[in-house]
Amino acid sequence: MNATSPSPRAIVEVGGEKPYAITIGPGLLDDGALLGAGLRGRHALLVSDGNVAPLYADRVTQALRAARPDVRIDGYFLPPGEASKTLAHFAEAIDALAATGATRDACVVALGGGVVGDLAGFVAACWMRGIDCVQIPTTLLAMVDSSVGGKTAVDLPQGKNLVGAFHPPRAVIADTEALLTLPPRELRAGLAEVVKYGAIRDAAFLDWLEDRADALLAGDDAALADAIARSCRHKAEIVERDPFERGERALLNFGHTFGHAIEAEQGFGGLNHGEAVAVGMVLAARLSARQGLAGEAEAERLAALLARFGLPVALPGGLDPAALLERMRLDKKAAADGLRFVLWDGIGAARVVAGVADEAVLAVLEK
Ligand SMILES: NC(=O)c1ccc[n+]([C@@H]2O[C@H](COP(=O)([O-])OP(=O)(O)OC[C@H]3O[C@@H](n4cnc5c(N)ncnc54)[C@H](O)[C@@H]3O)[C@@H](O)[C@H]2O)c1
Numbered sequence: 001m002n003a004t005s006p007s008p009r010a011i012v013e014v015g016g017e018k019p020y021a022i023t024i025g026p027g028l029l030d031d032g033a034l035l036g037a038g039l040r041g042r043h044a045l046l047v048s049d050g051n052v053a054p055l056y057a058d059r060v061t062q063a064l065r066a067a068r069p070d071v072r073i074d075g076y077f078l079p080p081g082e083a084s085k086t087l088a089h090f091a092e093a094i095d096a097l098a099a100t101g102a103t104r105d106a107c108v109v110a111l112g113g114g115v116v117g118d119l120a121g122f123v124a125a126c127w128m129r130g131i132d133c134v135q136i137p138t139t140l141l142a143m144v145d146s147s148v149g150g151k152t153a154v155d156l157p158q159g160k161n162l163v164g165a166f167h168p169p170r171a172v173i174a175d176t177e178a179l180l181t182l183p184p185r186e187l188r189a190g191l192a193e194v195v196k197y198g199a200i201r202d203a204a205f206l207d208w209l210e211d212r213a214d215a216l217l218a219g220d221d222a223a224l225a226d227a228i229a230r231s232c233r234h235k236a237e238i239v240e241r242d243p244f245e246r247g248e249r250a251l252l253n254f255g256h257t258f259g260h261a262i263e264a265e266q267g268f269g270g271l272n273h274g275e276a277v278a279v280g281m282v283l284a285a286r287l288s289a290r291q292g293l294a295g296e297a298e299a300e301r302l303a304a305l306l307a308r309f310g311l312p313v314a315l316p317g318g319l320d321p322a323a324l325l326e327r328m329r330l331d332k333k334a335a336a337d338g339l340r341f342v343l344w345d346g347i348g349a350a351r352v353v354a355g356v357a358d359e360a361v362l363a364v365l366e367k
């Protein structure tokens with residue numbers, strides 16, 4: 001590629017009441033015009049974490065300053081990891097917005113993985129009842145899932161994402177070159193959410209993932225860019241029709257009733273989100289088989305692909321099934337009449353199922 005030819009970019013449009021674009025490609029972190037297009041006012045708060053900020057915060061700040069010298073840019077950096085997605089860090093970020101004098105046209109710029117994106121998005125949703133948020137995801141998981149769709153939240157010790165808001169971003173800018181510094185464990189975690197799209201609604205995508213597994217694991221740019229764009233198209237199609245999870249959006253929660261219970265029961269310091277979702281998807285597929293909805297062989301095919309991606313496919317030791325079941329009662333799909341699970345009729349065909357007996361859930365957890 002020479003200096004005059006533009007970098008290859010994919011753009012996925014997310015429609016709905018507040019439409020926005022997801023731009024995917026290499027070198028976007030230096031594109032001040034693209035990054036700065038989301039800034040309406042004179043204040044921006046760059047939210048990042050202690051791993052990502054030393055790698056990318058200066059580059060993004062410089063690109064923004066070059067494009068928008070009139071904007072005051074301050075930073076708020078979290079300690080890395082799920083354990084930072086708390087009300088305490090939310091309050092610190094809010095204090096940073098107050099200190100910067102952010103007006104209602106200010107922008108929160110989320111530079112990092114899903115932890116940064118969820119927390120920063122929630123900060124943007126709450127400051128003066130809602131200001132702009134530009135998502136700049138730097139993990140595969142954040143590029144394929146968390147930066148899109150406007151679910152923002154922090155965790156409580158009692159459970160995942162229990163305090164949050166729906167607040168769609170103004171723009172999503174995914175620089176695929178950021179994946180070059182991503183630790184392999186985090187790349188694998190992102191692949192779990194990629195597999196999810198195949199599992200819930202696109203059997204052909206699951207075939208493609210099986211074919212391209214080695215390339216994806218090796219960090220092949222073209223395979224990753226393709227997987228990101230395909231995943232974003234799936235998520236965009238769902239969230240533009242059902243932004244507030246009144247219906248089909250719940251399918252994106254496949255594996256999450258189990259997964260979130262695992263993360264909370266481990267105090268947000270055990271499996272990471274993608275890993276917990278991998279285990280959760282296998283458990284949901286096994287529960288589907290137990291309920292007579294799908295065959296055991298399909299659950300094993302899913303488990304085999306996830307294992308090939310180096311993801312866990314069985315409950316970690318030391319977790320009590322009864323305690324996990326209790327955790328699930330705070331799942332956001334649960335209602336007065338009990339738990340709801342996303343199960344499947346087979347690969348590519350997920351649906352929400354109510355009325356699953358506790359005994360069936362415990363049997364799958366104990367197996
Ligand atoms: N809002 C949503 O729709 C949605 C969807 C999926 C997941 N989530 C949330 O996302 C979170 C998980 O996100 P995650 O997997 O990105 O985890 P994360 O944000 O903790 O990032 C993983 C690790 O990678 C580091 N990192 C990030 N980018 C890097 C880079 N380019 N180079 C080097 N290191 C880098 C981070 O510092 C961190 O240590 C969970 O809290 C989950 O609940 C939200």
Ligand SMILES: O=C(O)C(=O)C[C@@H](O)[C@H](O)[C@H](O)COP(=O)(O)O
Pocket residue numbers: 145149151160161193245249250252253256332
């Ligand atoms: O966007 C969605 O909707 C999802 O469910 C995507 C999930 O991958 C994500 O982990 C989400 O944060 C879970 O939401 P929750 O409502 O179960 O907290």
Ligand SMILES: [Zn+2]
Pocket residue numbers: 145193256273277
């Ligand atoms: Zn998830």
